[in-house]
Every structure is written in C-alpha cells, then in structure tokens.
Amino acid sequence: MSIVTTSTVSSTPMINKRVVVDWLGIAPFLLFALLFLILPTIYLIAGAFLTPDGSLTLKNIGDLFTKSIMDSYWISIKVSVASAVGGALIGFYLAWALVMGGLPTWIRHAFLTFSGVASNFAGVPLAFAFIATIGRLGLVTLLVKNWLGIDIFQKGFNLYSFVGLTLTYMYFQIPLMVLIITPALDGMKKEWREAASILGATNKQYWLMVALPILWPSLLGTTLLLFANAFGAIATAIALTGSSLNIIPIQLYAQIRGDVLHNANLGYAMALGMIVITGISNIIYIIMRMRAERWQK
Numbered sequence: 001m002s003i004v005t006t007s008t009v010s011s012t013p014m015i016n017k018r019v020v021v022d023w024l025g026i027a028p029f030l031l032f033a034l035l036f037l038i039l040p041t042i043y044l045i046a047g048a049f050l051t052p053d054g055s056l057t058l059k060n061i062g063d064l065f066t067k068s069i070m071d072s073y074w075i076s077i078k079v080s081v082a083s084a085v086g087g088a089l090i091g092f093y094l095a096w097a098l099v100m101g102g103l104p105t106w107i108r109h110a111f112l113t114f115s116g117v118a119s120n121f122a123g124v125p126l127a128f129a130f131i132a133t134i135g136r137l138g139l140v141t142l143l144v145k146n147w148l149g150i151d152i153f154q155k156g157f158n159l160y161s162f163v164g165l166t167l168t169y170m171y172f173q174i175p176l177m178v179l180i181i182t183p184a185l186d187g188m189k190k191e192w193r194e195a196a197s198i199l200g201a202t203n204k205q206y207w208l209m210v211a212l213p214i215l216w217p218s219l220l221g222t223t224l225l226l227f228a229n230a231f232g233a234i235a236t237a238i239a240l241t242g243s244s245l246n247i248i249p250i251q252l253y254a255q256i257r258g259d260v261l262h263n264a265n266l267g268y269a270m271a272l273g274m275i276v277i278t279g280i281s282n283i284i285y286i287i288m289r290m291r292a293e294r295w296q297k
Helices: 017-047 059-063 067-100 105-118 124-134 139-148 162-186 190-198 203-231 235-241 248-257 264-296
Strands: none
Touching: 017 264, 059 264, 067 105, 067 162, 067 203, 067 248, 067 264, 105 162, 124 139, 124 162, 124 235, 162 203, 162 235, 190 203, 203 264, 235 248, 248 264
16 A cells, blocks of 8 residues: 655745835835935934044034024024914814815815915925015005005015014915814714713813814824924025025025035034924824824724
8 A cells, every 4th residue: 555645835926926016116215215315314414423524523513502503593493383383273273164164065175275285385486476475566565555555564564584484484384284184173073072062061162171182182293293394494485585584494505505604514413403303393293193093093
C-alpha cells in the first residue's frame, strides 16, 4: 500500500499588488512633501545653529531676542490674533446662518463654493483688490467722499497700517472659518435640542449649556488654525504695506533676500521661531479637532 502525499502550493502572491498600487498612488505626494517641506525644514533648522562659514553657534538664536526682531514677532502675533478672532466670530455667524438659519439650499451651496475660492484668494491680487476698493483713491473711498462728504483716511482709517492689514487678512480668514466650522454645525444632532426643549431649556440656555460646550473644541481649534494661517502670510503684507509694517515674515525675507539686511542664518533662526509658534498652534488644533470628533460620534 503506497501513500501518496501531495504538497500544496500557496496561491497567495508574495507581494500584495493592491498595497503596491496604493503606495504608488501616494508616492508623488510623499516626494513633493520630502523635497519642498521636510528637507527645507531640516535645512533651515540646521542653518539656524550655524555661522556663514559652517561653525556651530547659538548666536542666531540669541539674536532673536533683540528688540527689532521681537517687535516684528509681536506685530505678527497681534495681526494674526486680530484677524483670527474676527474671522472666527464673523465666519461662525455666517456658517450658523447657512446651516441653522433656514436659508434656501442654493444659497448655502453658492456661499460654500465662494468660500472655497475666497479662502485661497491672497497675495498680490488680494492686496491690489483692497487698494482699488478702499485705498486712498479706491472706488469705495471716493464714493463715500463724494456722496457722503466723508474722507475715511482723514478720519483715521489707513489701509496700509495694522488695521488695514488685519481687515485684508480677514477676507480669506472668514471663508476659511465657514468651510471648517460648517461640518461641525452639521454634526449637531436634533435630538440634543429636542431633549433640551423637553427639559424646559430656552434657546439661549440650549446654546450656552449644550451647543457651545460641544462646539467649543472646534471653535478654539479653528481659531488657532486661522492664527497659523495668518502668521505665515507674506505676499499680501509686502504688496499692501511694503516695509511700513515690519511683520516677522517681511523681516525674514529681508534677512535672506534683501539688499540692505543679509544674514541668511539669522533668517533661518527667525523661520525656526515661526515654525515653533505655528507648530504649537497646529498641535493644539489637532487635539481640539480630535475632541470635537469624539463628541460628535
């Protein structure tokens, strides 16, 4: 009696083709992030601790605490905070009107489409648009002067100042807030309002005791994201104010590429300071976002 043994060969391929295809799909993004985000960041972090001849030094970090550079950081922080808070407040109200205000659906779709475009409208075109609208010879400035006899610049308004730059930044901060906070408002369950009403809560009590505590992580996180978004903006500020408002991105640009100021390593240290500030904002935003998603599940 003979015993015949058959060996089975696994039909499972050694390499999962689906995994290979998936990795090939994200390969362009990974390459882009490596070349234009990761490597430049490593380069400037290393440059912040080097002298022009390549020697290690802490002088660049120490120079960050000089009065001119600290003033630039402070101006940037104030502009970013003002535009972030203003954009968050106005954007939240607009998002609330779109989601819970009983407006027609087509208005919501049209406004969200506009917000997607406006949130990316920045740089020189945005600066030119504001100069042509409310600059010294802008359309609205002349209309108000000719029709109402009011010269807004003589009244103290100045587009090329802290207030003007903050107002310009809010143009893209408000629609960005609308885009980010709208899903959070959509996630508010009707059962929560119904339960509050059954228990005798007024509309004010519902918002103060139920809705706002749930939305608070999203509101705070989005405001921090708006802060980081404004803190790194440079093209709009240069085109609008030039060097009259010396925010830190303009000071950094002058150090690296300017004709008068040229200390690339100090510029790297300034960029490192910006990375730390925006990094902290983004980390807190991620934490707040995770908390908001946990509430809305």
